[in-house]
Amino acid sequence: MFSRWNWVACGFYLMLNICSPDASSGLVQSCGHIIPESPVLALGSNFTALCILNESCLDFGNIYASQIIWKIKNKVVPKEQYREINRTVSSVTFNDTSSLATPLTCNILADGQIEQNIYGITVTVGLAPEKPRNLSCIVHQRSRFTYVMTCTWNPGRHTFLDTQFRLRYSWPEEIFPDCVPKDVNNSCTVTDIQFFVNTEIWVEASNALGKAESDHLVVDPIDIVKPLSPQNVSVSSEVVPTVLKLFWENWISDAVMTLKFNIRYRIVGDANWMEVPSEDTASPRTSFIVQGLRPYTEYVFSIRCMKEDGEGYWSDWSEEKTGITPEDQPSKGPPIWRIIDTSHSPASWTVHLIWKALKPFEANGVILQYEVTVRDKSSLSSPVKKYNVTSTNYTLQLQEGTYEVTLIARNSVGASPPSVLLIPASNSKAPVKNLRTLPKHDKLWVGWTAPNSYVLKYVVEWCLVSSSSDCVIEWQIAPGDVQGIDLEGIKPFKCYLITVYPLYADGQGSGQSVKAYLKQDRPSKGPTVQTKKVGKAEAVLTWNHLTVEEQNGFIRNYTILYKTIDGNETVVTVDPSKTEYTLSSLTSDTLYTVRMMASTDNGSRTGPDFTFTTQKFGKGEIEAIVVPVCLAFLLMVLLGVLFCFNKRDLIKKHIWPIVPDPSKSNIAQWSPQVPAKHNFNSKDQMYPEGSFTDVSVVEIEADDKKSFSEQDLKPFDLLKKEKSTSEGHSSGIGGSSCMSSPRQSVSDSDEGETTQNTSSTVQYSTVVLNGYRDQTPLHVFSRSESTQPLLDSEERSEDHSGGADSTPQRQQYFRQNGGQDETSTDRPCFERAKQITHANEGDLVGFVQLQISGQSSQPLGLGMEKNTQEPALSSVLQTCTEGQTVRPETVEENPLSVDEMPKSYLPQTVRQGGYMPQ
């Protein structure tokens, strides 16, 4: 029971100790402490700390050193590092302080495993300062009387501790205040510097772990001065055009130190400085005359200074001041060249004199004018011509010859030496040899081999070759002793034409030219290829050369690449001079794709694809097929014709059956009036115009129907059928046969009764061909009153074969005889047919428009039909009959004709082509 209360009291006591921040000095005393108190330790060293318990706490709380636990920042230190020195002291050892951290605490594990803190210390780990190295000092002049000394040094490694650096300096018998750097640890500036006394300077570095001192520097501050640069620099020109005088002021008095100087200068626009030799400016001064300058050139000057003996530092360069040297006369004549234009006529030259403006260092001033003098060397008597020019070119009109051109440049001071150019009548001298070029970075070197003769100088012409503009010539003169120059301003990937002329004392050599590139690239585009001609197995390709702007280099070759859709690509290399190439061994009727590639030394570029299809047949193949086929056809035709000719009789029999010639019949022979020979085909002879004079109409009894055979009636049946299908319309033939007027038709219908009366008889007519106007009539047709049927064979053949030919003749015939009905006969037949149809509309079913041709007397059939089937239509049918169809009305209305006709009812003698009823 007592023990428990004892422990409680002990714990309360410890709590008081711990909770009291000022336990050691306050009312409550601490139960222990650590030795050393807040140490500063060297990094990497070993360290031992002791925790010492107070005796009073031992008695009161039963705590001992064996119960002590060391902790680093709440992390328990391994017990292997502990050592119990005695009952109240425990130590902890660290072999390397780098493992230490703050705080290091001493704790005790009281009863009940309650950990109580006894004491804690702050541990600082760092490094001692290193010896400062590389101490150096410089005295800067701030103003005329103010100098400050700035010393710098290498502070060495980082110490991790607060390290103080001090710059110390002293005289042997006087120590000055230390210079403590602010914010830095490697430099310090001293303001009270005294010259001419050796001053000892050093740096001290110190921290909690130690102190270090740099090497001592003993120096007279005057020997480490960097003075201010000279001020108020000015430049003035002198009479001599090659000198300028500089003035300046020094910041530092000679009493302090004497100075030496550096003077540098450059031409305005030139970045390169030149310096006056240092030995010329090694003494104190405030002015200097700079010599060897170019006339009329603006220079920039700058000066610096330092202690005369070389101890110390150079000042900064002064501000830059410029000055211009006076003008001088031009040092050389302008380079001159000419371009001769003989395009008008070879004997008359247009000479363009061109010269280059002198460079500033040659012109030595402003060129006011040029004097051009031209002397004709081929004619001593011709006067010397002088021209004053302000530009750099002049054009002369000269006759072909040898001239000497002299050029002088003038400025305000004087004239230049003359430049002489000899223009010979011809460039007959030896040219340069082996002209070649070589790119050199951004310049193009042009080289040549000199001719054997002595050359005064060379003229190198060059121009940018362009397809769109003229060659603008640039030129340059090279001395006669060189065999190559660098051309500047040459653009890469451009073609230049370079020409070199050697100039001799007594003439000029012909120019040698070469094309060159500074740098080549692959062409900017490829050639566009197309076909010129495509055959079965070959194709002629054409293309245009790339323009010089597109080439970007020398075209070394063209490459043609062609292939079928599914075939391998074939490559053909073509000479660059060609613009045409024939692809051979192609497959017929095949689609080819071709493209073309142009190559320079630096690459290639392919043009667009072009496709073409080879032909199916080669040249002449079609002709070789067609011509034999045609020949064979012709041969067959010929053979057929021959065959037909040979077999004509047989064929004729089949095609044209033999028609009996009535003229050769016995009747013909019987008629004494029939001539022995007559021509059936000669219709003109048969029916000369107006040969028909009379038509006699014979009424035939319709009752005599039986006298017609069945065959005779068939054709009419057919006709009837035809007409039934084309009702109301008359054919051309029918129309031409409608010779009667409507009025007549009406009258016909009105007189239908009469017709019926007359139609009961078969009408035969006899046509008597009287001579027209007292001419002897050839044919006489007379209507027969015979009822004897006609010859079957003759009628049929006449109906089919001869009808067409005789139709016009019959029309003529009707016109002549129907003269009073001219107006009505002009109207188309179908109109008349309509009128008729009007009148007999209900009876048109049986309408038949008969076309009876030939010399047969068709009224037989007609009358028969009218009489037997449709008598009402008889008049209509009569008007639509043709040829020798005879209308009774007409006959009745033309009594004259009837009267003139010989009214004979006997068969009439047919003189020619006629026939006689049997």
Next chain:
Amino acid sequence: MAAADSPSAALRRDLCSRGIRLAGKMRADVVDLLDAYVEQQGLDASASVAAVEGVPLAAVERWDEQTGTQRLLQNLAAYRAFRALLAQMLEEQREQLGEADAGLGRALAALLLQVSAFAYHLEELLRLESRGIPGEEEGDEEEEDGPPPPPRLSLFEQKLRGLGVLRELAQWAVRSVRDLRQLAKPSPATGAA
């Protein structure tokens, strides 16, 4: 010749050279300071000032007959006196003007340093001459034993005395240059002295 080539001879020559340049600079600085001082103190540049007590006069008879050691001793005595006087002037200056005219104070301090430096040069030369250097304490003791310190001067008197010190220092600077040039010459007279 051998002596001339010895380290001591080189050191002597260096000390002389440096001393000459220091004296020259001191002269230039004193001249500049005189103008500033006259203007600052409101004095007349042409004001006549009595000889400063305790400072040997720069002007001396038979100067060319003096030995090197004599020259050095006289110079050392003069510059030690100047050092004390300038320190006193600097103190008075600070008392009078405080920090109002720091420029004049800095110039006086710089001049004081130069005087000290020159005195150090002279001491080094005397050591090279193998001559003992008179101790300042002795002088002080003498001064302490001698007449009592002068009564405190009025402000104007202080200004006039300061002007006198600077003028005399300017004189001494010129003489010192000449003395050191004389010493720098490798004359047998110097060795005999």
